[in-house]
Amino acid sequence: MSLGVCYFPEHWPSERWATDVEQMAEAGLEYVRMAEFSWARVEPERGEFDFAWLDEAVELVGDHGMDAVLCTPTATPPKWLVDEHPDIRQADADGTPREWGSRRFTCFNSPTYREETERIVREMTARYADDPHVVGWQADNEYGCHRTVRCYCEDCAAAFREWLESTYGDVETLNEAWGNTFWSQQYPDFESVDPPGPTPAEHHPSRLLDYYRFANDSVVEYNRLHADLIREANDDWFVTHNFMGDFPTLDAYSLADDLDFLGWDSYPTGFVQDRRPGAPTTDELRAGDPDEIGMNHDVYRGAKRAPFWVLEQQPGDVNWPPHVPQPGEGAMRLWAHHAVAHGADAVLYFRWRRCREGQEQYHAGLRKQDGSPDRGYHDAAATAPELFDLAPVDAPVALLHDYESLWATETQPHSPDWHYWSHLRAYYDALRARGVQVDVVPPSTGLDGYAAAVAPTLYLAGEGLADHLTAFVENGGHLLLGARTGEKDPYNQLHETLAPGPLADLAGARVARHESLPEQFDTAVDYRGGAYEFRTWAGWLDPTTAETRGRYRSGEAADEPAVVHDGAGDGTVTTVGCWPGAGLADALVEDLLAAAGVAHTAPFPDGVRAAERDGYTWVTNFTSEPRSLAVPADAAFVVGDDTVGAYDVAVVESPLDAVGLEQY
Amino acid sequence: MSLGVCYFPEHWPSERWATDVEQMAEAGLEYVRMAEFSWARVEPERGEFDFAWLDEAVELVGDHGMDAVLCTPTATPPKWLVDEHPDIRQADADGTPREWGSRRFTCFNSPTYREETERIVREMTARYADDPHVVGWQADNEYGCHRTVRCYCEDCAAAFREWLESTYGDVETLNEAWGNTFWSQQYPDFESVDPPGPTPAEHHPSRLLDYYRFANDSVVEYNRLHADLIREANDDWFVTHNFMGDFPTLDAYSLADDLDFLGWDSYPTGFVQDRRPGAPTTDELRAGDPDEIGMNHDVYRGAKRAPFWVLEQQPGDVNWPPHVPQPGEGAMRLWAHHAVAHGADAVLYFRWRRCREGQEQYHAGLRKQDGSPDRGYHDAAATAPELFDLAPVDAPVALLHDYESLWATETQPHSPDWHYWSHLRAYYDALRARGVQVDVVPPSTGLDGYAAAVAPTLYLAGEGLADHLTAFVENGGHLLLGARTGEKDPYNQLHETLAPGPLADLAGARVARHESLPEQFDTAVDYRGGAYEFRTWAGWLDPTTAETRGRYRSGEAADEPAVVHDGAGDGTVTTVGCWPGAGLADALVEDLLAAAGVAHTAPFPDGVRAAERDGYTWVTNFTSEPRSLAVPADAAFVVGDDTVGAYDVAVVESPLDAVGLEQY
Amino acid sequence: MSLGVCYFPEHWPSERWATDVEQMAEAGLEYVRMAEFSWARVEPERGEFDFAWLDEAVELVGDHGMDAVLCTPTATPPKWLVDEHPDIRQADADGTPREWGSRRFTCFNSPTYREETERIVREMTARYADDPHVVGWQADNEYGCHRTVRCYCEDCAAAFREWLESTYGDVETLNEAWGNTFWSQQYPDFESVDPPGPTPAEHHPSRLLDYYRFANDSVVEYNRLHADLIREANDDWFVTHNFMGDFPTLDAYSLADDLDFLGWDSYPTGFVQDRRPGAPTTDELRAGDPDEIGMNHDVYRGAKRAPFWVLEQQPGDVNWPPHVPQPGEGAMRLWAHHAVAHGADAVLYFRWRRCREGQEQYHAGLRKQDGSPDRGYHDAAATAPELFDLAPVDAPVALLHDYESLWATETQPHSPDWHYWSHLRAYYDALRARGVQVDVVPPSTGLDGYAAAVAPTLYLAGEGLADHLTAFVENGGHLLLGARTGEKDPYNQLHETLAPGPLADLAGARVARHESLPEQFDTAVDYRGGAYEFRTWAGWLDPTTAETRGRYRSGEAADEPAVVHDGAGDGTVTTVGCWPGAGLADALVEDLLAAAGVAHTAPFPDGVRAAERDGYTWVTNFTSEPRSLAVPADAAFVVGDDTVGAYDVAVVESPLDAVGLEQY
Ligand SMILES: [Mg+2]
Ligand SMILES: [Mg+2]
Ligand SMILES: [Mg+2]
Ligand SMILES: [Zn+2]
Ligand SMILES: [Zn+2]
Ligand SMILES: [Zn+2]
Structure with missing residues (x-):
C-alpha cells in the first residue's frame, strides 16, 4: 500500500525539480504521476518534439527510488492542432462547437482526432518503452468530465448510424425494439437517424438510451486505442484511467477489460456540495461523507473485483466546489487510510504544489506555490509510515449497480426527486453503517462468492437477468430487489407484463401500480411492527406467491403491500416497493444480513x-x-x-x- | 351526455383489438377517438398508403355500437417527410431549428407543410367520407403545445411582413400605431420588419403584441385549412380541436367560428403543479382544483356559448407533471360529472391502455399495459350509467377574458407576481364559490343575456369596447372593472389620457397612479367597514362622478380610493384598483350578484x-x-x-x- | 447647484413643446437634455437630415433661460443602417448576433460603425456648433448597458489580436505572462488567439482578464472618437457621459481623461432590487439605500476628484425593476439634496413626461402622459429654490477601488457569496455611517491629500502599487488592507510568494492560507476584547513584523491571526484577513479614523x-x-x-x- 503524488515539472523552473523530488521521497511517497496535460510542451509545433524536460524529471524520480506513472496528454491538444483541424471539436445538441480553451472538448469519434491520438501516443510510449523508472500509464484524463461523454457532431452522427446498423441489422428491428409507432417515429432507414437534437417536447426514451449507450461505447473504443498502443510499446506496463466520483454518463465497468486496474479521483469536500441532493453538514464540508467516497471506492474496486488506485486524492482546499473551507486537521491522512480500508493499493495526492497559472490556482498542493509545505504535506508524511501490505478486500455482499438503468431512469425519472445514486445510497449506507464491505458490481457479475445481493434499481431487466438472479437465489443467495426494478425491457420499453417483468416469478409479486410523492405527503410503511418513513416512490405490490411483510400506512396506497418476501431453492428474495428512509433501510438490511449469516456491527453513527x-x-x-x-x-x-x-x-x-x- | 376514450390500435397486435373494443362497449363508452399521431403508419413511404388497420378498427368500433372520431395526424409528420423538406421545421428566436423527434415542431406558415397537410388530410377524409361509423374529426392535436404557437423561421418572417402590410397598409401607419419614434425604431418599409430576435434589452411591446397576434392568426389559418378539407369530404361531420388548459399563447375564441364545438384536454392533478403559481395542497395533488378545471370548461363552453367536449380526460396517473401521486379514489368519476355540470356533452378518457412505447409510458390508461383494468376503468364504468341528457348551461354572469390583453400584459407585466390567469381566477373563484355559472367569453361577445359581467383586466381598450360596455350598463347590466383595465390602446401604447382611457366616463374615475408591491408590504383595503387584503397591484383611483366605496389602508397609497362605484342608465359599474384577495373578491362579487339579482349560495369551502x-x-x-x-x-x-x-x-x-x- | 430634466420633444406633438418648456422653467429647472435616441428622427433615410424639430426645441429651451445639453444618438442606429450593414451588430460568445430592436447592440470595434458614428456626430455637432443655447454634450448613452461591453464578433476577434500584439510584442511574452503551460494553452502566434467562446470547462483566468481589459479599452476608444469630434466642432462645449450604478464591466476611471466631468444615472429603488445580494427592506423599496447611491456618487466624483452630474435621476415609479412601489413622499427631493451633499453640480430628472410609446411606458416622468404633474414634478419644484452654490467636496479618506481587481475576482470568485461591490460596501458603509466623506478612487491616484486610505481588495498587485502605498504610509498616511489583497499579479497569476505578494513587507504579514465559508459555519473574530462576526472569507495571517490585533474564534482557523497592525515611517497599516460584518467594519474604521485624526460622528443608523x-x-x-x-x-x-x-x-x-x- 503506497502513497504518491501528481507532479507537473513543466510548471516550474527546472532548477527547482531536484528539490521537489527530494522532498517527495522524504515524505515517503513512492509514485509520481506526470505529463498529464503536456501535449503542447511535448510537441510545441507539429512534428517538433521536446522530451528533454520529461526525461530529466523521470530520471530524477527514479534516482530517488520512486516510480513514474505517465499520462497520455490527449485531454488537452495544442491550439495549433485545433486550428489545423477544427473538426476534432465536439458539438452541443444545438450544433454549437465546444471550443478550445479548457480541456476534454475533442470528439471521441473524430477520425482525425483518433489519428492524432495514435500519433502522439506512439511517440510518447516509444520514448519511454525502455525506461526502467516508468511503471505504467494513465490513459487520457477523466473521460467525459464537464459533460463531454455525449457529443452531437457530424462524426458522431455518422458513427451512431453505424452503431445502430451493427446493433440492429435492419431498421425494422430498430423500429420494433424502440417502439417507434408512438408519435409516428418510425425510421425509413438507418441513414435517417440523427443524434437527439433540440425538440419542443421530450425525446423518445429508447432513442435517448441508445444514444447514451453509443456515446459510452465511443469512449470505450477511444480508451482501447490508448491501451493497445501503450501495451504495444511495452507489455509490462500497467494501463489505468482516472475515473470520477458519482459519475453519471460513463459506465466504468465497460472499460474494465481494457485496463489493468481502475483509478479514480477523490475530492471529498467537493463531492458533498456538487453531486448530491441536500445541503452538506459542517462536518461534511470539512471531511466529506465516508459513504459517498466509499461507494466510489467500491465501484472502482468492484469493476474488476480487485484493488484500485486513487489517482488523485484531495490534498487540501480545492478550486472547483462552491465553497472551500479548509479540510479538518488530519483529513488528508484520514482519506488515505479510508481508501486503503476499501481496497486501494495506492493513493496519489493531486497535486504536488499549488500552481501559479491558469484555471487551478485555487487548488492546493501538498506544498504551497512558494514551495513551503501545506497541511497536506504533513498529513501525507504522517501517513506513509503507517501503511503496510494487505490482501484484497473480501466482500460478503454485492450491490448490483447498472449504469444503463441509471441512464434509462434519467430519460423518464417521473419525479424531480428521483436520483439514481441517492437511491443506491439508501441501501449502501445501511450496509456500511453496520461495517459490511460491499462490492458495487454490474448485475451481470458472477455472484458465486456472495452471501447476499442488493439490487436497488435494476430498471432494465431481460430474461437473462432473471435467470441469473434466480440461479443466485436457488443456490442459497439472499436477494433484495428495490423500487423500480424491472419496470422496463432492455430497450427502455415497458414489459408486456407488469413490473418487475421477467423478475416477477422470482419476486413472487408484481407492481400493481406506482406513484411518485412530493414532500408534502406523510409517507410511511409498517414493517416489523414499527412505522418507518419512505420517500419519493410507492410501488403498490401485488403478491402472487410472496408473503407480505410491510404495508403502506396512509394515502391512496394505505394497506397496499410495500415489502414482500419469498423463497426459491435455498435462498430468499425480498422485494421493496418504495425508496426506504434510513430506518427502513437499516431494518431491511439487518434482516437480509441475518438471513445470509453475514458478520456485521451495531449501526455506527453518521460519519x-x-x-x-x-x-x-x-x-x-x-x-x-x-x-x-x-x-x-x-x-x-x-x-x-x-x-x-x-x-x-x-x-x-x-x-x-x-x-x-x-x-x- | 356520453363517455368515450382515445384509442391507438396501431400500438397493439391486431389480435387484441376485438377484445379492447368489446371492453370499451361493456364499460358504456360511446365514442372512440383514433388516428391522432398515425401519419407514418398511414403513409410509411411517400404515396404508399395503408388504411387497412384503421378500416378494421373503425369497423370494430361501429360493430359494437360506438362512434369513431378521427384525427388528422399532422402533429407528427414522418421522418421521411422532414428529411425531404427540412424547411417545414419551426425555428427558435435565435434561429435554431426545432427538430423532429417529439411532436408539433412544424411551421404553421410553411407553404410546403400546408401542401403536405392538404395532401394527407384529403387522403384520409376521402377514405372515410362514406363510413357510417365516423361521426367527426379532431383537427391536428393541441395546437401550440410545447411553446410552438410562435415560430421565428424565414417563412414566418415573410408571412409576418405580409400580415403587417395587410393590417396597416403603409409603413407610416405602422410606425405611428406602434409608436416607433421611441429608441429610433421607425421602419423604412415593411420589408425591414423581422420577427423579434435576441436583443440585449427588451423588445418594443407593440412589435411583440403584433407578432403574437400574427402567430395566433397563423394557427387560425392552418386550422381552417383542416376544417375546410374535412367538410369538403363530408359536410355532416363535426370538426373540433383539443385545446389545452390555462393555455396562454393561442386565442381559443379565434378558432371558434371554424369549429362545430370546442374540445379540450383536462389533466387536473398536472395543472395544479405546472401552470399556476403557488404549491398545490395534497387534496389538489389527488383531484386537482375544481375552479382551475371549471374555468377552462367555461372558456371552451363560452367560446361558442354552447356545449363542449372534454377530448382528453385524465384517466389516472400521468407522465408529465413533476410529481404523480395516484388520483383520489373515484376522482376519474368526479371529473366526468364535474365536466357535465359545466356543460360538457361528452368526456373522452385519454387513453384506453397504457402504452409500452415511447414518451408516454408513464401515462396510465383506463387499462394497464397488460390489458387488465386500472382504477380509471372502474370509475368510467361506474359513471356511464349515471349520465343523462341535459339542456345546455344557462349562465347569468359573463367573465370577460381577452387573450390579447393577456399577451400585452406579458410584454410589460411590471411585477414578477403578475399572472393574468390568476387575476381572472380571483373573481372566477369567488363567483364559483357561490355556485354561480359563469360564461368566460371574449369582450366583444353580445352581453344581452347576462345580468352581470366581470372584466378583471381588459388591458387593451378602444372606443368600440367603451361603447359596447356602456350599452350593457345603460341597458341594466351590472359591470365590475378590475385592475389594469384600459391601461393601453389596442396597439399596446398608453392612451393619451389616464387609465382606463376610453372607459373612464363609464367608470366615473381615472387611475391617478399605480404601483406594484412585493409580499413584504402589508396591503389591505377598507371596504364595507372591514379590512380586506389585496396583492401585487394598487391603482390609486381618482373618481370624477363615481362614489368611493373602498380605500387603501397603508403605505404611500393610504386613503387613496381603491374601489369606486357609479351608475349609468339602469345599470351600475364598480371599478377596482387592486388585485383582490379571496375575502375582498367575495365581498365585491356578493355585492354585484345582489345588485344584479343573480341566484347564488353561501360560499362553499375551497375544493x-x-x-x-x-x-x-x-x-x-x-x-x-x-x-x-x-x-x-x-x-x-x-x-x-x-x-x-x-x-x-x-x-x-x-x-x-x-x-x-x-x-x- | 442646478436641476434639469431629460426631454424627448420628438415623442410629442410640436404644438405641446412651448407648454412643456414653460412648465420646466416654472419649476426652476436649468438644463434640458435632448436628442438622446434620435438618430432615425434626425436622419430618416441615409443622407436625408431633419434638424428642424431639434432646432425649435433648443430655441424654446434657450428662450426660457435654460441651457440645452445634447446627446450623440449612437446607442440606437436606425433600422435602415443595420440592414445596410449587419456587420455592425455585436455577437454573443456562441456567435449569435445581437439584433436590432432595443438598443446598444452595436460593436465598439466595428470599423463600419465607427465610420457611421463619425458621420452622424459630425453632422449633429456641426449643426449646433454656434448655437448659444447648447452648452455641452453627452456622448452616446450608458455604454455597456444590458451586458454589452463584451462582444465576441469577428471585428472584436481581430481587434483583440492587435491589442495583444501591441500589449505583449511577441507571443512568448504573452504565453509567459498568462501562464499558458497550464493545460497546454500555449499559443503559437497572435493570430491563433480567439475571444473566449463556449468551452466545456472554465476559461483561463488570464485570458479572460485580458479580454475584459481589451473590451473596456474598446469603449474608451469609441468614447474618445465622440469626444474628439464634439470638441473639434466647439471647444467650449463640455463632454460627459451617463454611467450606471454599481456597474461591473466598464472602468469609469479609464474614460475620465476624455470627459470634462462624469455623469451617472441614479435609480435608487431599482438598484436595491437588481444589483445587490439580499432582499431590500420596505424603506429601501420606497427610497433606496443611501450608501448604494452614495458610493456611486463618490466613484464618479472620485474619477476626476471633481464635481459630477446626475444625468438621470429617478422621477417616480420606473419600468425596469422587478417590483415598483411608489417612492416615499418627498423621495425625489431627498435624492437631489443627497446628490448635492456628495458633490453633484447638477441633477437632471429622467424624464420630463411619461412616454406613451415603446419599452418605457411604465417609466414615470415629472409629468404624466396626459401632461398633468406627477409627484416628481412637485418634488423638483420644491427642491430648486433650496439649492445654492457650494465648493467641491473635500474628502479626508480615499477608498481604493480597482475595476481590474473586480474583473479578476469574477474569473475566480472561489465562493458564490463573493461580490466585489458588497465587500467594498462593508468598509464604505462604516465610513459613511460616521459621516465621513470618501473619495472612491483608483489605486494609482495620488494620495497626498488623504489622511487615511482603505483598500478592501486590491487583488491584482504589482511592485508599482507596493511602492505607491508604501510611500503613502511612510509619509504619515494610515492604510487599511482588506481580504484578498495582493493574491494575484497584474496578469491574474498567483505571485511566486504568498499573498499579499509585493505588499507583504508593507503589511508585515503574509496570508498563510485562506478558506471560503458558507453560511452554516459560525464565523467570528476576537478584536478589541469583543467578538465580531465576519462572512465568506478567512485569510489566515502570518505576521512577520506586524502585531496581531484580532484572531479567529472557531473552526479550523481558530486562534489564527485575522487582523494585524504594523507601522512604516509616520503612518500605519492594518491588514484584515476576512470580510468584516458591520460591527467589525465599524470598529476597524473607528480605529483608523482615530489614528488618522479624521473628524467623524457617532454611528448613524441604517438609512x-x-x-x-x-x-x-x-x-x-x-x-x-x-x-x-x-x-x-x-x-x-x-x-x-x-x-x-x-x-x-x-x-x-x-x-x-x-x-x-x-x-x-
Ligand atoms: Mg487517538
Ligand atoms: Mg355518498
Ligand atoms: Mg422637518
Ligand atoms: Zn462527436
Ligand atoms: Zn415558421
Ligand atoms: Zn464586436
Whole structure:
C-alpha cells in the first residue's frame, strides 16, 4: 500500500525539480504521476518534439527510488492542432462547437482526432518503452468530465448510424425494439437517424438510451486505442484511467477489460456540495461523507473485483466546489487510510504544489506555490509510515449497480426527486453503517462468492437477468430487489407484463401500480411492527406467491403491500416497493444480513465507519466529535488507539464484529 | 351526455383489438377517438398508403355500437417527410431549428407543410367520407403545445411582413400605431420588419403584441385549412380541436367560428403543479382544483356559448407533471360529472391502455399495459350509467377574458407576481364559490343575456369596447372593472389620457397612479367597514362622478380610493384598483350578484363546488373530507345522496340556491 | 447647484413643446437634455437630415433661460443602417448576433460603425456648433448597458489580436505572462488567439482578464472618437457621459481623461432590487439605500476628484425593476439634496413626461402622459429654490477601488457569496455611517491629500502599487488592507510568494492560507476584547513584523491571526484577513479614523446619513421614521429644521462632528 503524488515539472523552473523530488521521497511517497496535460510542451509545433524536460524529471524520480506513472496528454491538444483541424471539436445538441480553451472538448469519434491520438501516443510510449523508472500509464484524463461523454457532431452522427446498423441489422428491428409507432417515429432507414437534437417536447426514451449507450461505447473504443498502443510499446506496463466520483454518463465497468486496474479521483469536500441532493453538514464540508467516497471506492474496486488506485486524492482546499473551507486537521491522512480500508493499493495526492497559472490556482498542493509545505504535506508524511501490505478486500455482499438503468431512469425519472445514486445510497449506507464491505458490481457479475445481493434499481431487466438472479437465489443467495426494478425491457420499453417483468416469478409479486410523492405527503410503511418513513416512490405490490411483510400506512396506497418476501431453492428474495428512509433501510438490511449469516456491527453513527480488510478493522471518524472504541481486550492497534479523535483513524487487528463504539 | 376514450390500435397486435373494443362497449363508452399521431403508419413511404388497420378498427368500433372520431395526424409528420423538406421545421428566436423527434415542431406558415397537410388530410377524409361509423374529426392535436404557437423561421418572417402590410397598409401607419419614434425604431418599409430576435434589452411591446397576434392568426389559418378539407369530404361531420388548459399563447375564441364545438384536454392533478403559481395542497395533488378545471370548461363552453367536449380526460396517473401521486379514489368519476355540470356533452378518457412505447409510458390508461383494468376503468364504468341528457348551461354572469390583453400584459407585466390567469381566477373563484355559472367569453361577445359581467383586466381598450360596455350598463347590466383595465390602446401604447382611457366616463374615475408591491408590504383595503387584503397591484383611483366605496389602508397609497362605484342608465359599474384577495373578491362579487339579482349560495369551502344545469344541482367534492348537504326535503338525488364523500359527487333535482352544506 | 430634466420633444406633438418648456422653467429647472435616441428622427433615410424639430426645441429651451445639453444618438442606429450593414451588430460568445430592436447592440470595434458614428456626430455637432443655447454634450448613452461591453464578433476577434500584439510584442511574452503551460494553452502566434467562446470547462483566468481589459479599452476608444469630434466642432462645449450604478464591466476611471466631468444615472429603488445580494427592506423599496447611491456618487466624483452630474435621476415609479412601489413622499427631493451633499453640480430628472410609446411606458416622468404633474414634478419644484452654490467636496479618506481587481475576482470568485461591490460596501458603509466623506478612487491616484486610505481588495498587485502605498504610509498616511489583497499579479497569476505578494513587507504579514465559508459555519473574530462576526472569507495571517490585533474564534482557523497592525515611517497599516460584518467594519474604521485624526460622528443608523460639504452638514433620512437632530445651539438650518421627517432632509451650517441624532 503506497502513497504518491501528481507532479507537473513543466510548471516550474527546472532548477527547482531536484528539490521537489527530494522532498517527495522524504515524505515517503513512492509514485509520481506526470505529463498529464503536456501535449503542447511535448510537441510545441507539429512534428517538433521536446522530451528533454520529461526525461530529466523521470530520471530524477527514479534516482530517488520512486516510480513514474505517465499520462497520455490527449485531454488537452495544442491550439495549433485545433486550428489545423477544427473538426476534432465536439458539438452541443444545438450544433454549437465546444471550443478550445479548457480541456476534454475533442470528439471521441473524430477520425482525425483518433489519428492524432495514435500519433502522439506512439511517440510518447516509444520514448519511454525502455525506461526502467516508468511503471505504467494513465490513459487520457477523466473521460467525459464537464459533460463531454455525449457529443452531437457530424462524426458522431455518422458513427451512431453505424452503431445502430451493427446493433440492429435492419431498421425494422430498430423500429420494433424502440417502439417507434408512438408519435409516428418510425425510421425509413438507418441513414435517417440523427443524434437527439433540440425538440419542443421530450425525446423518445429508447432513442435517448441508445444514444447514451453509443456515446459510452465511443469512449470505450477511444480508451482501447490508448491501451493497445501503450501495451504495444511495452507489455509490462500497467494501463489505468482516472475515473470520477458519482459519475453519471460513463459506465466504468465497460472499460474494465481494457485496463489493468481502475483509478479514480477523490475530492471529498467537493463531492458533498456538487453531486448530491441536500445541503452538506459542517462536518461534511470539512471531511466529506465516508459513504459517498466509499461507494466510489467500491465501484472502482468492484469493476474488476480487485484493488484500485486513487489517482488523485484531495490534498487540501480545492478550486472547483462552491465553497472551500479548509479540510479538518488530519483529513488528508484520514482519506488515505479510508481508501486503503476499501481496497486501494495506492493513493496519489493531486497535486504536488499549488500552481501559479491558469484555471487551478485555487487548488492546493501538498506544498504551497512558494514551495513551503501545506497541511497536506504533513498529513501525507504522517501517513506513509503507517501503511503496510494487505490482501484484497473480501466482500460478503454485492450491490448490483447498472449504469444503463441509471441512464434509462434519467430519460423518464417521473419525479424531480428521483436520483439514481441517492437511491443506491439508501441501501449502501445501511450496509456500511453496520461495517459490511460491499462490492458495487454490474448485475451481470458472477455472484458465486456472495452471501447476499442488493439490487436497488435494476430498471432494465431481460430474461437473462432473471435467470441469473434466480440461479443466485436457488443456490442459497439472499436477494433484495428495490423500487423500480424491472419496470422496463432492455430497450427502455415497458414489459408486456407488469413490473418487475421477467423478475416477477422470482419476486413472487408484481407492481400493481406506482406513484411518485412530493414532500408534502406523510409517507410511511409498517414493517416489523414499527412505522418507518419512505420517500419519493410507492410501488403498490401485488403478491402472487410472496408473503407480505410491510404495508403502506396512509394515502391512496394505505394497506397496499410495500415489502414482500419469498423463497426459491435455498435462498430468499425480498422485494421493496418504495425508496426506504434510513430506518427502513437499516431494518431491511439487518434482516437480509441475518438471513445470509453475514458478520456485521451495531449501526455506527453518521460519519463514523468501520471496515475490515485482511483481518484488520479500520474505524474512520469523519466528524469533529471524538469517539471511544470498544474492542476485544487483546486486540492490537496498529494505527492509533481506542480514542479516535476528530478526523482521525484507528486500525485494530480484530474481526469486524468485535468492534464497536463505547458510548453512543 | 356520453363517455368515450382515445384509442391507438396501431400500438397493439391486431389480435387484441376485438377484445379492447368489446371492453370499451361493456364499460358504456360511446365514442372512440383514433388516428391522432398515425401519419407514418398511414403513409410509411411517400404515396404508399395503408388504411387497412384503421378500416378494421373503425369497423370494430361501429360493430359494437360506438362512434369513431378521427384525427388528422399532422402533429407528427414522418421522418421521411422532414428529411425531404427540412424547411417545414419551426425555428427558435435565435434561429435554431426545432427538430423532429417529439411532436408539433412544424411551421404553421410553411407553404410546403400546408401542401403536405392538404395532401394527407384529403387522403384520409376521402377514405372515410362514406363510413357510417365516423361521426367527426379532431383537427391536428393541441395546437401550440410545447411553446410552438410562435415560430421565428424565414417563412414566418415573410408571412409576418405580409400580415403587417395587410393590417396597416403603409409603413407610416405602422410606425405611428406602434409608436416607433421611441429608441429610433421607425421602419423604412415593411420589408425591414423581422420577427423579434435576441436583443440585449427588451423588445418594443407593440412589435411583440403584433407578432403574437400574427402567430395566433397563423394557427387560425392552418386550422381552417383542416376544417375546410374535412367538410369538403363530408359536410355532416363535426370538426373540433383539443385545446389545452390555462393555455396562454393561442386565442381559443379565434378558432371558434371554424369549429362545430370546442374540445379540450383536462389533466387536473398536472395543472395544479405546472401552470399556476403557488404549491398545490395534497387534496389538489389527488383531484386537482375544481375552479382551475371549471374555468377552462367555461372558456371552451363560452367560446361558442354552447356545449363542449372534454377530448382528453385524465384517466389516472400521468407522465408529465413533476410529481404523480395516484388520483383520489373515484376522482376519474368526479371529473366526468364535474365536466357535465359545466356543460360538457361528452368526456373522452385519454387513453384506453397504457402504452409500452415511447414518451408516454408513464401515462396510465383506463387499462394497464397488460390489458387488465386500472382504477380509471372502474370509475368510467361506474359513471356511464349515471349520465343523462341535459339542456345546455344557462349562465347569468359573463367573465370577460381577452387573450390579447393577456399577451400585452406579458410584454410589460411590471411585477414578477403578475399572472393574468390568476387575476381572472380571483373573481372566477369567488363567483364559483357561490355556485354561480359563469360564461368566460371574449369582450366583444353580445352581453344581452347576462345580468352581470366581470372584466378583471381588459388591458387593451378602444372606443368600440367603451361603447359596447356602456350599452350593457345603460341597458341594466351590472359591470365590475378590475385592475389594469384600459391601461393601453389596442396597439399596446398608453392612451393619451389616464387609465382606463376610453372607459373612464363609464367608470366615473381615472387611475391617478399605480404601483406594484412585493409580499413584504402589508396591503389591505377598507371596504364595507372591514379590512380586506389585496396583492401585487394598487391603482390609486381618482373618481370624477363615481362614489368611493373602498380605500387603501397603508403605505404611500393610504386613503387613496381603491374601489369606486357609479351608475349609468339602469345599470351600475364598480371599478377596482387592486388585485383582490379571496375575502375582498367575495365581498365585491356578493355585492354585484345582489345588485344584479343573480341566484347564488353561501360560499362553499375551497375544493367543494356547486353548479346548476337544467334544473339539477351538482355538488362536487374535490377534497378528502366528506361533506353533508342541506337540500330541500323533497329534493330528489339522481346521483349519490346527502353525504358527499371524499372525491365524490351528488346530483340533486333542485335549484342552486336551495343547496348548501349542512355544517361548515 | 442646478436641476434639469431629460426631454424627448420628438415623442410629442410640436404644438405641446412651448407648454412643456414653460412648465420646466416654472419649476426652476436649468438644463434640458435632448436628442438622446434620435438618430432615425434626425436622419430618416441615409443622407436625408431633419434638424428642424431639434432646432425649435433648443430655441424654446434657450428662450426660457435654460441651457440645452445634447446627446450623440449612437446607442440606437436606425433600422435602415443595420440592414445596410449587419456587420455592425455585436455577437454573443456562441456567435449569435445581437439584433436590432432595443438598443446598444452595436460593436465598439466595428470599423463600419465607427465610420457611421463619425458621420452622424459630425453632422449633429456641426449643426449646433454656434448655437448659444447648447452648452455641452453627452456622448452616446450608458455604454455597456444590458451586458454589452463584451462582444465576441469577428471585428472584436481581430481587434483583440492587435491589442495583444501591441500589449505583449511577441507571443512568448504573452504565453509567459498568462501562464499558458497550464493545460497546454500555449499559443503559437497572435493570430491563433480567439475571444473566449463556449468551452466545456472554465476559461483561463488570464485570458479572460485580458479580454475584459481589451473590451473596456474598446469603449474608451469609441468614447474618445465622440469626444474628439464634439470638441473639434466647439471647444467650449463640455463632454460627459451617463454611467450606471454599481456597474461591473466598464472602468469609469479609464474614460475620465476624455470627459470634462462624469455623469451617472441614479435609480435608487431599482438598484436595491437588481444589483445587490439580499432582499431590500420596505424603506429601501420606497427610497433606496443611501450608501448604494452614495458610493456611486463618490466613484464618479472620485474619477476626476471633481464635481459630477446626475444625468438621470429617478422621477417616480420606473419600468425596469422587478417590483415598483411608489417612492416615499418627498423621495425625489431627498435624492437631489443627497446628490448635492456628495458633490453633484447638477441633477437632471429622467424624464420630463411619461412616454406613451415603446419599452418605457411604465417609466414615470415629472409629468404624466396626459401632461398633468406627477409627484416628481412637485418634488423638483420644491427642491430648486433650496439649492445654492457650494465648493467641491473635500474628502479626508480615499477608498481604493480597482475595476481590474473586480474583473479578476469574477474569473475566480472561489465562493458564490463573493461580490466585489458588497465587500467594498462593508468598509464604505462604516465610513459613511460616521459621516465621513470618501473619495472612491483608483489605486494609482495620488494620495497626498488623504489622511487615511482603505483598500478592501486590491487583488491584482504589482511592485508599482507596493511602492505607491508604501510611500503613502511612510509619509504619515494610515492604510487599511482588506481580504484578498495582493493574491494575484497584474496578469491574474498567483505571485511566486504568498499573498499579499509585493505588499507583504508593507503589511508585515503574509496570508498563510485562506478558506471560503458558507453560511452554516459560525464565523467570528476576537478584536478589541469583543467578538465580531465576519462572512465568506478567512485569510489566515502570518505576521512577520506586524502585531496581531484580532484572531479567529472557531473552526479550523481558530486562534489564527485575522487582523494585524504594523507601522512604516509616520503612518500605519492594518491588514484584515476576512470580510468584516458591520460591527467589525465599524470598529476597524473607528480605529483608523482615530489614528488618522479624521473628524467623524457617532454611528448613524441604517438609512440615515450625514455629510459635510463647504461648511454645511446634510442629514438625509431614507427611512419612514422621523428623526430628531442634535446640533449646536447657534447652528442655522438652511433647509428644514431639527426634525427630519420620513424621506426628508435638513441642511445645517455646522461642521460634521457637531451633528448627531437626539435619540437613537
Ligand atoms: Mg487517538
Ligand atoms: Mg355518498
Ligand atoms: Mg422637518
Ligand atoms: Zn462527436
Ligand atoms: Zn415558421
Ligand atoms: Zn464586436
